[in-house]
Amino acid sequence: MADITLAALDDMAVHRAKSGDLAALERVYRAYEGTVYTLARRMCRSPEDAEEVMQETFLEVCRSIRKFRGTGPGSLTAWIKRIASSKALIRIRYEKYRETEALQEDGGWAGRRDGDAGLQLDLEAALRQLSDTSRAVVWLHDVEGYTHEEIAEQMGKTVSFSKSQLSRAHARLRKMLGEEAQC
Amino acid sequence: MLRHCTIAELLDLRGGEGSAAVRTHVDECDACRAELDRLHQRVAALKALPSLTPPRDRWPVVRDALTRSRRRRWQRAGGAALAAAAALALMVGIPGVRGAGPDIAIAQEVDELKRESHQLEQVLHEVEQERRVVNGMVLTVIVDLEDRIAVIDAGIATVQTAGPVTAQLRDLWEERVILVNQLVATHVQPAAYAGH
Ligand SMILES: [Zn+2]
Numbered sequence: 331m332a333d334i335t336l337a338a339l340d341d342m343a344v345h346r347a348k349s350g351d352l353a354a355l356e357r358v359y360r361a362y363e364g365t366v367y368t369l370a371r372r373m374c375r376s377p378e379d380a381e382e383v384m385q386e387t388f389l390e391v392c393r394s395i396r397k398f399r400g401t402g403p404g405s406l407t408a409w410i411k412r413i414a415s416s417k418a419l420i421r422i423r424y425e426k427y428r429e430t431e432a433l434q435e436d437g438g439w440a441g442r443r444d445g446d447a448g449l450q451l452d453l454e455a456a457l458r459q460l461s462d463t464s465r466a467v468v469w470l471h472d473v474e475g476y477t478h479e480e481i482a483e484q485m486g487k488t489v490s491f492s493k494s495q496l497s498r499a500h501a502r503l504r505k506m507l508g509e510e511a512q513c
Numbered sequence: 514m515l516r517h518c519t520i521a522e523l524l525d526l527r528g529g530e531g532s533a534a535v536r537t538h539v540d541e542c543d544a545c546r547a548e549l550d551r552l553h554q555r556v557a558a559l560k561a562l563p564s565l566t567p568p569r570d571r572w573p574v575v576r577d578a579l580t581r582s583r584r585r586r587w588q589r590a591g592g593a594a595l596a597a598a599a600a601l602a603l604m605v606g607i608p609g610v611r612g613a614g615p616d617i618a619i620a621q622e623v624d625e626l627k628r629e630s631h632q633l634e635q636v637l638h639e640v641e642q643e644r645r646v647v648n649g650m651v652l653t654v655i656v657d658l659e660d661r662i663a664v665i666d667a668g669i670a671t672v673q674t675a676g677p678v679t680a681q682l683r684d685l686w687e688e689r690v691i692l693v694n695q696l697v698a699t700h701v702q703p704a705a706y707a708g709h
Contacts, residue, residue, distance in 0.1 A: 352576060359572050367567040377568060384567060388575045416702045423636050453558050472556045484702055486643050497521040500552065509551050
């Protein structure tokens, strides 16, 4: 998708962005907004959260790009994605607190998330039904290609936590997608 | 192996970590091979989900936040005395310095920022508990952020005692939220914030 725009983001533009040039920073934003939003939207529960994550990511990217030292192809993408996934994970933890507060305020709406009533869902809908943590892990591991060690590091959890979240995610996806088979 | 594989075992197998027993079982069991196949297909389907387009252009917000904080940095660097004079004027209550005066919208923003800041503090508290050893570079970043938050807190205290809610107070809370956010991020993922 972003191949053309990414190719257009040459070394010169990155160099200028590092000096704080707003026009160059905007080019970085334009080149990566789709990538960052997609990552954030797949990990977060709502589009609003994803937009917040995208905004925080680019604010951080713009502030820290002068410290970015990568040179190899794809290193800027990897760096930006890492900031985005970190922001998304923080947002997920933060949502947990918001929920706790909402629970205290209006007597609770627990269980709203896991309401699969034997429906066969499409993949996107099924993904949305996962717990926030499982969804984040399955996305980072299976799509973004992060190792369990990297996910554990980012989440401040253990490798076995990441592995068990991935198993749980697949077990649930399998069920929701109507893949319950002979096994 | 006398039973079918669990999903965890199949995931390990896919990741190249499966035990010999699991591998042998999958080679010989049609059901488990089919399950592994479905696993591969599911992952392929996840990877094939379409890219998404942000519903709104957030660049103007990012750009404004950047320019605001640059301006503030510049003011801090060049105008400490000026800021002190402004704070004094505020406390003495010289008319006009306070700008538009109390404003309901700003008060709401401040409330929202306060809540956000409070929630971030809770997250921070949690990540601080679980954190392991950090290197000197990360520690420097953390200490620097904590110092900056302390400065902001002093500013908030000064402005708050001076009277009604102002845009200045809103800006301070906004900056506080950004800094606590960075502090959380530095604890959670030190390499990305201090190493590069
Ligand atoms: Zn079997």
